[in-house]
Amino acid sequence: MSRKVYLDHNASTPVHPDVVAEMMPYFQDVFGNPSSVHGFGRAARDAVDVARERIARFLAAAPDEIVFTSGGTESDNFGVKGLALARGRGHVITSKIEHHAVLRTCQTLEGQGFDVTYLPVDEHGMVSADDVKRAIRPDTIAISVMHANSEIGTIQPVAAIGELAREHGVPFHVDAVQTFGKIPIDLHGAGIDVLSFSGHKIYGPKGIAGLYIRKGTKMVAIQHGGEHERRRRAGTENVPGIVGLGKAVEVRGRDMIEEAVRVTALRDRLWNGVRQRIPDVRLNGHPLERLPGTDNVAFRHVESESIVLGLDLKGVAASAGSACTAGHVEPSHVLVAMGLPLDWAMGAVRFSLGRTTTADDIDYVVDCLEALVRKLRLALPAGRA
Ligand SMILES: Cc1ncc(COP(=O)(O)O)c(C=O)c1O
Structure with missing residues (x-):
């Protein structure tokens, strides 16, 4: 060969064998809808709860601060739009090197009357916290800077940016799709209010991801329907995916x-x-x-x-x-x-x-x-x- x-x-990434094994029963044996009250539904709900707890523990967050989504792209859309639309209008700060899931969301917000500053980076692809400081205005309503860039891998000074965000009372979203499960993330030390993560970059399945939303952060939902995820993200949960993401995170915690x-x-x-x-x-x-x-x-x-x-x-x-x-x-x-x-x-x-x-x-x-x-x-x- x-x-x-x-x-x-x-x-x-290829799905880790332990993740595949953990997911298998949730296609045929435990296939109920987690919203159903009967035993089939409750078994699925229990599995979703276990995965949520695993992810929360990994991030040192509370389980009800974790919302499942369909991918890093949805998490970024939800993170940025959810913060901006909850405030109605104002100024958003991001960087020129964000993933298109953030950049195009910001461009859409511009079309809806929001003002967006796209910060430059230095020759290493690093955003400067001083630039963030200079960009903050009285009407700044959100800052979104990625933790590490997917193309060049540069790790951004999110702790310094988070400190500024906190000082000015501006909510801080971090796209951590490339760092979650690869390097430690200090949500609290870095003053992160909203964090995007995704399963398929860390040996979990595709089409499952999530958002950490710090308790008390004002956000609006961008997907409407049922009462799922405490009314923050409507839609029947992707139970096998969620189980797989939970297991992938557990394995990452170990390795x-x-x-x-x-x-x-x-x-x-x-x-x-x-x-x-x-x-x-x-x-x-x-x-x-x-x-x-x-x-x-x-x-x-x-x-x-x-x-x-x-x-x-x-x-x-x-x-x-x-x-x-x-x-x-x-x-x-x-x-x-x-x-x-x-x-x-x-x-x-x-x-x-x-x-x-x-x-x-x-x-x-x-x-x-x-x-x-x-x-x-x-x-x-x-x-x-
Ligand atoms: C930094 C970053 N954000 C967001 C995404 C989108 O994630 P997903 O593929 O899960 O939609 C990616 C994927 O490459 C990424 O690298």
Whole structure:
């Protein structure tokens, strides 16, 4: 069998076997609607309650501060819109490098009369707390800054931002989809009022996620219907998904720290291998304040799509920093916001490592990259490389 190396864990992860095992009874045996009063319903309700408690414990929150949603995207929509619409009008602060789930929600709010400040970032993709301080106005009604960026892995100074938010009495939403279950989150120390998290980035199933909402935070629902989730999010609960998310969180609680150390060493092995063996490369993102498993590497004068496709032929999965929109290849909004020159930004590739990544995998990927980048550069028109 040909070799397969999956280095796209920030996009999605395989479901942990313990999670699959925990979910199985909830498809056929315990299939009731948690809102039903009979035994079938009560059994499903009990399972939802157990998962909620597991997640609450992991975050040092109360179970009734956890609301289940259909994904990180819904959590972000709910987090930002829920805070803004509860206040009717005003000013929202976010950053230029947020996930589109936040950025496009903010753009929608602008269309509804809200004012939004999109904060810049430095060359490492870091938001400055001083910029947040300067942006706060008397009519600021929400701040939304992600914990770590999915493309470059830079970890934002959420504790400093949270302190400012608290000082000014502004609710603080944090998109923690890329950090939840990967690195510790100090909800209380960081003054976080609302936090988005998602299952499929942490070896849980897709289509299940959640929001932490600090008790007393004024929010409106964005999905209406029944009385589910204390009337904060209508819709019959995704019981197998919720059970899976609860188990995934329990497993992360056990493995997270040890794995973060192991994966950080592998991440550094990858970058060191690349920079020692391939000329004209750079690491995008913060050199230290970065997610354990994320290396975003720019290969100058080479198109990231060609690298990703070439790696795919070798059984290696990575992802391109650029996106093809309407026939044009565009550099990522994150790299543009960092001020990365175009000839670097177009050659950015993200490698995101996970629990099954080995040192052997990393050495194989470095070998593949060295040969591939040399070949692609040789094919460039004279004078380009
Ligand atoms: C930072 C961040 N926020 C939100 C999302 C959206 O999450 P989901 O795929 O669960 O909708 C992602 C997914 O890549 C992400 O990385």
